[in-house]
Amino acid sequence: MKEKSKLILLLKALNNTEIRRLGELVHSPYFNKNKKVMRLFDLLKKKHPVFLKLDKEKLFFKVFLDKKKYHDGLFRALTSDLTNLVETFLAQQKLEKNNFYKDYWTALSFHERFLFDLFGRKLTKMVEHENQKEIKNTDYFYQKYLLDKVSYQHSNVNINRARQTSLQEVVYSLDQYYIADKIRHSAAVLQWERVLNTKYEIHMLKETLNFLEKNPFTDVPSIHLLHQLVLTYNYFDEESHYTNFKEGVLKYEKQLQDFDIRQFYTALLNYCRFKINQGKRHFLKESFLLYEHILEMDILTAHKYFSHNHFRNIVQAALYVKEYNWTEEFILSFKDRVMPKFRENVFAFSMAMLFFEKSQFEQAMSHLRDIQYSDIEFIDFYYHMYFKTLLIKTAFELDETELMLSTLEAFRIYLFRNKKVPTEYKNSYSNFIRLVRRIATKKMARRLQVDVLEKEIHSTNPLIQKDWLLKILHA
Helix, strand or coil, X not given: CCCCCHHHHHHHCCCHHHHHHHHHHHCCCCCCCCHHHHHHHHHHHCCCCCCCCCCHHHHHHHHCCCCCCCCHHHHHHHHHHHHHHHHHHHHHHHHHHCHHHHHHHHHHHHHHCCCHHHHHHHHHHHHHHHHCCCCCCHHHHHHHHHHHHHHHHHHHXXXXXXXXXXXXXXXXHHHHHHHHHHHHHHHHHHHHHHHHCCCCCCCCHHHHHHHHHHCCCCCCHHHHHHHHHHHHHHCCCCHHHHHHHHHHHHHHHHHCCHHHHHHHHHHHHHXXXXXHHCCCCHXXXXXXXXXXXXXXXXXXXXXXXXXXXXXXXXXHHHHHCCCHHHHXXXXXXXXXXXXXXXXXXXXXXXXXXXXXXXXXXXXXXXXXXXXXXXXXXXXXXXXXXXXXXXHHHHHHHCCCHHHHHHHHHHHHHHHHHXXXXXXHHHHHHHHHHHHHHHHHHHHHCCCCCHHHHHHHHHHCCCCCCHHHHHHHHHC
């Protein structure tokens, strides 16, 4: 039996408690009356969680005690039945954890059986519960829409004139849900457009923004802030939108769910990163102050691990404001919270950044040499560009000319071939490569025209590492 079969993959994904509860479902006559399915589950349960050395023919004969010859069709049917039960178990788990949908389907069942009194009491209780919720997000608006819709359908059945305004409530609830979900997805799309250098179609965005200008959802912080997020990215060059968005996040953060807080701070940090890559260095201090605040809240570890991108950005921002001791303490304290497959490389790169900023170039190069990767990229294209840039700078400072020139050429080819790198990034890094090569070549030939190159550095846009280029030019 293949370890990557759907059934085995599902069983591997369950913890010990879930396996035990799944066994209760499999042995429940309400869900399953096939004793062979029960027998197969009991045999597989003993192999949880690794499921090594599964021989389907041996399993077959232990389940089908009356069979003398292996029958693949019978075994496949049995595993399919057990797979369906695992899927039923997963759905049941979700339903049990969500009281709203459990009550909602119960109310609909009452209505279908003409138990209108029970339906009315259940609906009233659900509406009261929804109205007591302090956090109003897209889930809240969707659930409110469902309740208003079923209430309206009930009023039609009972021809209840007292509820004739219910149709207006359904339409308004639908508008609220649509706008809330539309603005959430629009916010995500606008950010991904910049990350992936891809243009998406966002239909009715202008109409949605016009609606929100007149109906700003100020009583619903998550929707109000999503509106501010969209304005920030849709009008990217108008930094006043970023300021308004940041002030709103700081104002409402205690009223938001962890998911929303994480989303909003990530959007603020990404904006800072995009601006930094445009050469606006003051956003490094801005991002450091944001990260200081975020680390106190401990909201960056959504799924146990710390994002390797956040890790690098924190180090970069802290070094810009020359917080060397703070940076080293952060690297050492948070290293083990980076995903294991990235951990050592992220640590090595972060220490290399720290030592470079302290002008300890030998130590920086030592850590850069510790970085190991087998693919064409070091982690992802962002990390790869930062890594190549630091390697070039360090090699230049150490007069390792051959390494520097070979890295410049390899980096140039990488940027030319990689279609994922946004055009603005390509231009910025390509300009950096060209100017480093010119400075190095002219220095070696003792034909350095400082004034000419200085003017070129100042006038070149986009361009990363302007300050460093000017430094080595005058060294």
